[in-house]
Amino acid sequence: MLLQMRGISKSFYGVQVLDGIDFDLRPGEVHALVGENGAGKSTLAKLMSGVYRPDDGYMIVNGKPVSAYTPIEAQRMGISMIYQESCLVPEMSVAENVFLGSEPRWLGLFSNAMKMKRETKSILRSLGMPLHPNTKVKNLSMSEHHIVAIAKALSLKANIFVMDEPTASLSDAERIRLFAMIRRFKEEGVGIVYITHRLNEIFDICDRVTVLRDGKKVVTTSVTGLAENQLVKLMVGRELAQIFPPLSKPTDKELLRVENLTRKPWFENIDFRLNEGEILGITGLIGSGTEGLAKTIFGEVQPESGKVYWNREPILLKSPRQAIASGFGYVNRDRIESGLFMDMNVYHNLTIASLKKIHRYHLLKDQPEQDKALDAIIQLDIKARDPEQEIKFLSGGNQQKVMLGKWLVAESDLYILDEPTRGIDVASKSELYVLLHELVREGKGMIVISSDMSELIGLCNRILVMHEGRIVDEIAHEEASQERILQSAAGMHR
Structure with a gap:
């Protein structure tokens, strides 16, 4: 041995x-x-x-x-x-x-x-x-x-x-x-x-x-x-009937539209739209531009050209603070560097994106926010000793749940999720997928950026595939396969 x-x-x-x-x-x-x-x-x-x-x-x-x-x-x-x-x-x-x-x-x-x-x-x-x-x-x-x-x-x-x-x-x-x-x-x-x-x-x-x-x-x-x-x-310790819930049916109502968005060398001339009731998947190889696109939509990075429309109105986000105020939530794939405050407790990490609500009228509204944080802990089954436990002592998967939970507490209208199930176990994934579909049915916008092809195929209504900074394929759920996604990501499809 x-x-x-x-x-x-x-x-x-x-x-x-x-x-x-x-x-x-x-x-x-x-x-x-x-x-x-x-x-x-x-x-x-x-x-x-x-x-x-x-x-x-x-x-x-x-x-x-x-x-x-x-x-x-x-x-x-x-x-x-x-x-x-x-x-x-x-x-x-x-x-x-x-x-x-x-x-x-x-x-x-x-x-x-x-x-x-x-x-x-x-x-x-x-x-x-x-x-x-x-x-x-x-x-x-x-x-x-x-x-x-x-x-x-x-x-x-x-x-x-x-x-x-x-x-x-x-x-x-x-x-x-x-x-x-x-x-x-x-x-x-x-x-x-x-x-x-x-x-x-x-x-x-x-x-x-x-x-x-x-x-x-x-x-x-x-x-x-x-x-x-x-x-x-x-x-x-129990049977898990199925991992992915039935797909919701999108409406014709447009939530988000991106036109000719460019930020070289990450991506250029990006066009897509997201409708109400739809989960839109985006994928690509390392360096394809998916991460940069997410950061640009969230206002973390400024585009060189192009426009973003939210509820058919043009929106120019110059910072994540403005994005949050507009109802955008972003789960960054890097939870340590950009997603969480590791020396803060679970409660404060969950409420960090809702500080404006907490400090409204210069009063600290502890109890309602604590209740919301506790709801997120229960809803996402975050395994913590208590809400006051420092987040650095949680497992990686539970830290990932907290990253999503802070946008639930903030009651975001658009969720941009970059590798949302990274480090999450199969039972928690199943529960998370159900939650994402519930949010979509409530009228929330949902973009899932993932390298997990089975996740994209099982979860998303449409999948956009990026290669070298451009969208090279758009795949409906019914047409999605691992072979096609791989070929497109490598620049080989059609």
Whole structure:
């Protein structure tokens, strides 16, 4: 065995997060670790990589018993971690981030910058990402951040990889390239612990799966012969009838119209409309312009040309503050950098977009806003000890729910959701999809930007596909398929 964990327990502030977990990893194996949000997956991964120390239990890594170690010691023992949130230094280049702490050196003394750039370029090429090694990380998109984080883990040449939601910000094309690399690692005897909420990935790439529920191990079993509905039942403890609700039927009433919107080099000449009762999907590969388009509609970035109409009236948003005042809500794909205030509690993160209502007439209206925040916590099933708990102590999936919840509290009229189900478990996804349809039926506008093709096909009335900054395909729900979306995203359709 490459890794054995026995009787692992961990608690935070009196809350038992892991309770007597046994786990092991074989050479040449991809071992999935799954469960609902808050089940303990990321905590167990951070114990493997030395970020946390167990309260009880022990580990054997590459034949050596350990009770606790640091992340640096974990790396020396052959463990490399890809975190759900990328931990990069914005002011450093891509190459400097990839080799931070493990720089190749001349004679053991001087940093070998040329070798560092050459190896970085090679790793990025294998991932299908033509980033220049000299590019500053602060100039990268969220998806590109994630690719660099993966490249950093690969540079360590470990024999144990712990991957926490590695495809959360990747398109299906990038995911396919990552899977090809994982298969090469398997052939070399490398073991991979794979945490994901995308169940299809488990059947694509994994050999065994361990299910956690409420901090306890439910089962470890072979993926072979396991059906998806069986896995879902093991995760949630009940049958889940269907994931996607029936599509609502759009009306002819126009809510949002975009005409010839351009912001080079991200996108140009973007035209589309969104009708009442419609969920509009937008997708594309990394660098296609989807993220920049969302930020421009929300007023975070100013367009060079073009117009945006809301309820048939032209609207010029010069800042997110104006967008919020106009009833727009935006779930950013980067919850740490742009979406949440990690040192604030759940309640304040939920009400941060409603401060104008709270401070109306210079009075702090605590109780109504607390009630709204509590409604959002219940409605989205946000697992928190209480509304006063700091959000940094929530799981990634529950943090994602808070990002959506703040726009529910603000009673937004247009929801721009960029990777809204990133890190959310299958049961919570199903509940979220129902909520999105309820909002649409109430007359809200809904734009879903996603790299998950099954989500787009199951959820959206129409799908717009972007390639190199332009909309290259518009697909009705009845005509949508993964093949067509992939072809269009790669610029190959028609």
